[in-house]
Structure formats: C-alpha cells, structure tokens
Amino acid sequence: MYKVKDIKLAPQGKLQLGWAEMHMPALIAVRAELERSKPLKGVRIAACLHITKETGVLMRTLKAAGAIVSIAAANPLSTQDDVAAALASEGISIFAWKDETQKEYDDCIERALANNPQMIMDDGSDLHATLHKRGSTKLIIGGTEETTTGVIRLKAMENQKVLMYPVVAVNNAHTKYLFDNRYGTGQSTVDGIIRATNIFISGKVAVVAGYGWVGRGVAMRLHGMGARVIVTEVDPFRALEAVHDGFEVMKMEKAAKAGDIFVTATGDINVITTAHMKSMKDGAVVSNTGHFDVEIDAKGLRKMARQQKRIRQHMQEYTLPNGRRIYLLAEGRLVNLGAAEGHPSEVMDLSFCNQVLSAVYVYQNRKSLQNKVYSIPLEIDQRIARMKLKSMKIDIDRLTKQQQEYLNQWAHGT
Numbered sequence: 001m002y003k004v005k006d007i008k009l010a011p012q013g014k015l016q017l018g019w020a021e022m023h024m025p026a027l028i029a030v031r032a033e034l035e036r037s038k039p040l041k042g043v044r045i046a047a048c049l050h051i052t053k054e055t056g057v058l059m060r061t062l063k064a065a066g067a068i069v070s071i072a073a074a075n076p077l078s079t080q081d082d083v084a085a086a087l088a089s090e091g092i093s094i095f096a097w098k099d100e101t102q103k104e105y106d107d108c109i110e111r112a113l114a115n116n117p118q119m120i121m122d123d124g125s126d127l128h129a130t131l132h133k134r135g136s137t138k139l140i141i142g143g144t145e146e147t148t149t150g151v152i153r154l155k156a157m158e159n160q161k162v163l164m165y166p167v168v169a170v171n172n173a174h175t176k177y178l179f180d181n182r183y184g185t186g187q188s189t190v191d192g193i194i195r196a197t198n199i200f201i202s203g204k205v206a207v208v209a210g211y212g213w214v215g216r217g218v219a220m221r222l223h224g225m226g227a228r229v230i231v232t233e234v235d236p237f238r239a240l241e242a243v244h245d246g247f248e249v250m251k252m253e254k255a256a257k258a259g260d261i262f263v264t265a266t267g268d269i270n271v272i273t274t275a276h277m278k279s280m281k282d283g284a285v286v287s288n289t290g291h292f293d294v295e296i297d298a299k300g301l302r303k304m305a306r307q308q309k310r311i312r313q314h315m316q317e318y319t320l321p322n323g324r325r326i327y328l329l330a331e332g333r334l335v336n337l338g339a340a341e342g343h344p345s346e347v348m349d350l351s352f353c354n355q356v357l358s359a360v361y362v363y364q365n366r367k368s369l370q371n372k373v374y375s376i377p378l379e380i381d382q383r384i385a386r387m388k389l390k391s392m393k394i395d396i397d398r399l400t401k402q403q404q405e406y407l408n409q410w411a412h413g414t
C-alpha cells in the first residue's frame with residue numbers, strides 16, 4: 001500500500017537511490033551483512049523520517065534485514081517525490097509527498113501506524129508521542145530516535161515515568177552528532193539558504209541562534225564562505241566557546257538590528273519574535289534549521305505584515321508596518337530539508353548505520369532492555385567509525401599492548 005505524489009516518478013527515484021548508495025559505503029556493507037543474517041525477519045517497523053534518497057537507502061537496508069516497513073514523512077516539506085515513488089514501487093508501504101497540509105501529514109502518520117508496528121523508527125518523536133498519547137504501546141518492543149529534539153521529548157517522557165518501551169537515542173552516538181548535526185547541517189543549511197535566495201554569503205552579517213552541534217556547524221560554514229558571524233546563546237559554556245571560536249556573541253535583541261541572514265538552531269520556541277523582526281534591516285533573510293517550525297514567530301510575522309508576496313520557491317516576502325521587508329525561507333520550517341535536500345549521503349551513511357544497527361540492537365536485546373532512553377553501545381559506535389574510515393581507505397594506529405598497560409596503571413608519574 002502506498003500514497004505518493006506520482007508513481008511514474010519511480011525510475012528517476014531509483015537513479016537517485018543509486019547515486020546515494022554510491023556515497024553510502026558503510027551502510028551498504030552493513031546491508032550485505034544483514035541480508036545474510038536477517039536479524040529483523042518479519043519484524044513490523046513503522047518509521048517517520050524525512051523521505052530523502054538517503055532514507056531510501058536505509059529502507060532498502062531494513063528490507064534486506066527482513067523487516068516489514070511502513071513509513072511517513074517527518075516534515076510536510078521534506079519529501080522527495082521521486083524517491084517516495086521508487087520506494088513504493090519496491091513494495092515499501094509509504095505515505096508521503098512534498099507540501100503536505102497539516103491534516104495530510106497527520107493522516108500519513110496514521111497510515112504508517114496502521115501496520116500494527118512492533119518497532120518505531122522516528123525523527124522528532126512524533127510517532128513515539130502519538131502512540132503514548134493514545135496509550136497504544138502494548139505491541140511495541142522498542143524503538144529508535146534520530147534527532148536532538150526527539151531525544152529531548154523522550155527524555156521528558158522517561159523522567160515523567162511514562163515511557164512505555166526502550167528507545168535507542170541514535171542522536172547520542174559519536175558517529176551521529178559529531179558529523180550529521182555539525183557538518184551535515186552546516187552544509188545543508190547553507191545549501192538551503194542559497195537555493196532559496198541565491199544571495200552572496202560573503203560579506204554578509206549572519207546571525208546563528210544556538211551554539212549546540214548544529215549551530216556550531218552552521219556558524220563554521222557561514223564563516224567559511226566569508227560571512228561575519230554573530231552567535232546568540234543562553235548557555236554560558238556554549239557562549240564562551242563561541243567567543244573562543246572567534247565569533248561575536250550578543251543578545252538577539254542587539255543581533256536582530258545587525259544581521260542580514262538569520263538561522264535558528266536552538267530547538268526552542270520564539271527565538272526570533274515579532275519584536276526582533278520589527279528591528280531588523282530591510283531585506284533581512286530569516287530561516288530555521290531546528291526540527292520544528294517553532295523557533296521563528298512566523299504566525300506573528302504573517303499577522304503583523306501589511307503585505308506578503310511569494311518571490312521565489314521557498315521564499316516569502318513580508319512587508320512590515322514600518323515599510324521594511326523580511327524574507328522568510330521554507331515557511332520557517334527546516335530550511336535544509338525544505339529548500340534543499342537535507343544532508344548529503346556521505347554523512348547520512350554514518351547516521352543510518354546507527355539507525356539500522358540500533359534497531360537490530362533493540363530487537364535482539366528486547367528481553368533485557370527497560371523502558372528507558374539508551375545510547376547506542378560504544379562498540380557499535382566505534383565499529384561504524386572504523387567501517388567509515390575503511391571505506392575512505394584511511395588506516396589509523398592501534399594502541400600497542402605496552403601502551404594499553406600504561407593507560408591502566410597509576411603508579412608511574414613524573
């Protein structure tokens with residue numbers, strides 16, 4: 001069963017999948033292994049992920065491992081319709097298309113859940129939250145969660161003792177957050193801003209709100225392209241780190257007046273308010289790369305604007321009562337997936353090795369895991385890093401026995 005924009009796009013989608021596979025060697029190696037052992041044979045998995053060519057490679061891998069997958073999109077704007085069609089043509093139950101309305105988005109999630117899943121694979125925790133809200137978690141063995149925002153939601157559930165099955169926080173793996181969150185979002189966010197606007201980054205003042213792994217990557221890449229970067233933060237350690245990385249740090253109230261380009265990456269609500277937008281320069285470009293569209297008060301912007309106009313795909317112009325124009329990208333949703341194609345395959349290779357191996361781990365350890373949020377075991381994380389290095393033909397040193405012994409003793413000092 002499927003519901004996609006146009007099944008005739010499948011041949012183009014398959015070409016995209018082939019291109020992604022060429023750049024995801026670690027996941028292909030994992031697939032070869034799981035195809036033989038079939039550790040997820042007959043396991044029904046419902047997934048809620050961005051439907052990109054990289055997710056397509058993950059779906060093929062889960063299928064090779066024996067799983068029966070049904071999937072919906074993790075964002076109304078992020079689906080690549082050709083990829084969705086290709087997956088539908090390969091027998092994956094998929095319910096997703098680009099530019100879903102909120103109602104369609106919710107309906108697609110319902111359809112993905114209609115296969116009575118035993119496991120949940122999520123990005124943002126909409127599936128986990130939906131199942132918990134309606135108390136229908138009885139069949140669920142466990143799940144995985146891709147992203148920082150989703151892990152924060154799950155941690156809140158764990159702390160309130162309402163989490164009803166074990167979940168592996170894929171996001172916590174070194175081979176996830178150090179690469180996907182930082183370098184993946186760094187590149188794909190700048191990619192989204194450029195595709196939406198085609199503005200010159202060099203010489204602009206860019207304001208990055210939040211200096212977590214995502215904010216760091218975005219600030220680093222914007223700086224690399226010649227922008228003068230300002231960081232806003234609430235955490236004193238992160239603010240200090242940003243200063244020592246060479247960025248100006250100030251309150252948003254002040255940064256709002258100085259910036260040409262804004263990117264929110266905090267995971268929290270109302271980071272850019274209407275008051276901030278009123279003080280921005282004429283022509284300011286405002287975007288978000290956090291998971292949910294809550295960081296910029298887009299509703300408030302629409303309400304206060306005296307005129308709005310679609311200038312290009314993924315770019316809306318709002319004229320404020322003071323006559324200045326603000327350009328909002330991708331409706332304030334994830335700009336990297338709404339206006340571009342998300343992270344490139346090379347980095348999703350690492351993230352999705354973690355996804356599939358976490359799913360296998362949860363399934364194989366279902367009798368011993370408790371209703372908690374787990375990190376992926378370090379051995380699996382390290383194995384993924386080694387596989388990736390191998391695929392890049394990079395060899396690294398190993399500790400000698402003597403070095404290992406030295407690290408385990410305490411008697412030798414100065």
Ligand code: ADE
Pocket residue numbers: 049050051052053054055188337341342343344345348
């Ligand atoms: N999140 C960010 N980039 C992505 C991609 N290319 N595929 C799936 N999820 C993503």
